[in-house]
Amino acid sequence: MYCRAMPHDSDEIHAHSLLPTEPELRVKALETILESKGLIDRKAVDAIIDMYENKIGPRIGATVIAKAWCDKYFKKKLVNNTKGILADLGFCGRQGEHIVVVENTPDCHNLVVCTLCSCYPWPLLGVPPAWYKSDSYRSRAVKEPRSILREFGLIVGKKTKIRVWDSTAEIRYLVLPMQPKSSFGIVEKDLVSWVTRNSMIGTGLPEDPAARL
């Protein structure tokens, strides 16, 4: 099942890079056992992967933010609403059953973390990025958010309060970033691409998509 390249193989590095890793073999073994025992439908597993790889991602969250920037009535209903307004609008789903939107203002910057595991608003942002799941982020965000933000290139002035949301329960937090002045007047559908994933977690700001190229 697992063979090591001999130390004197001339092609050692290449041979190693082609070998499956141990966890890769273990997941294959588990999947085979579950399939043989009728405990998994492989096509369902494929369908789940396809959804998270290709369909559910930060663009969904960005659509909500762009709408909030353009529609004051929608924004008023959205912010600090703990009654599941997003579910009523169809922006809900697994690992985002209870979403609360928190608004950045000149006086308050919001940052989201999960110190115990990696809770994250999946239906709006997709699978969390590696840094969100890292020990460093989980350890430090609650105690030294300003240092963390500096590592993301974001300096928050001392007069601006930082609220760190440790999403330990099934309530998931989405940050509503401030709309950049340079984007005022742009139509809603074009604003979507200004909203970066990190701006909805609190580790970034919205950006002009043209400047990203």
Place this chain on the structure above:
Amino acid sequence: MNSYRQKKPWHDLGGEKSGPVRPDQTDEPVFEKSWHKRVLGLTVAAGAMGVWSIDSSRFWRERLPKSDYQTFTYYEKWLAALTNLFVFKGLVTEEEVLKRNFDGPKQLLDSRVLRASEVPRMLASGSKTSRKSKQTPRFSIGDPVRTKKQKETLLRPFGHTRLPCYAADKFGTILFCHGNHVLPNSNAHFLGELPEPLYSVEFMATDLWPEDNLGLEDTVIVDCWESYLLSAND
């Protein structure tokens, strides 16, 4: 303080010292390796069978042996917890896991198994943890509260809780009331849902870490079930 810190669970990282965070590049793939996808897909599909809850999944990941928890990569933890849960619930045997094989004839699909056609609906509907209950919340928005010690929230020795150590035995203020939600401390151990009021509690950073946050108004918000909380005056 020190003896308490030593008993802190190893997954409970909030407030620990650690190295710099490495922000990703925007074109980074959703899954770094192809087996990561399989682990995620299997975990979500297995969860949809309804044999265990998200609380049990989390508990089994968080309670991996310390050396495994600290050396496994993210999806290795998921894989280990998933395998252990299948064995714990008697659906797969330890022998099958060790042999990496099931010898018997191929079995028919269990009726609880999630089918491909059900995936979009399952992912869209999720599984709410809010429950209708007649229990009236004891606290209101703005009330001063104190969190219990982490150990006092456990329903079993070394059991499951969502109260992080850094926010235990601290004073805070009720910011939101979310209604009644399933209590993970019970549900993770298959002891029933026992829903109770859930609150977002805001703590001043100066109260959590007095030595590091002088003069700043920064706060940390933690979601706390009612049984984690005492009135500030108790």
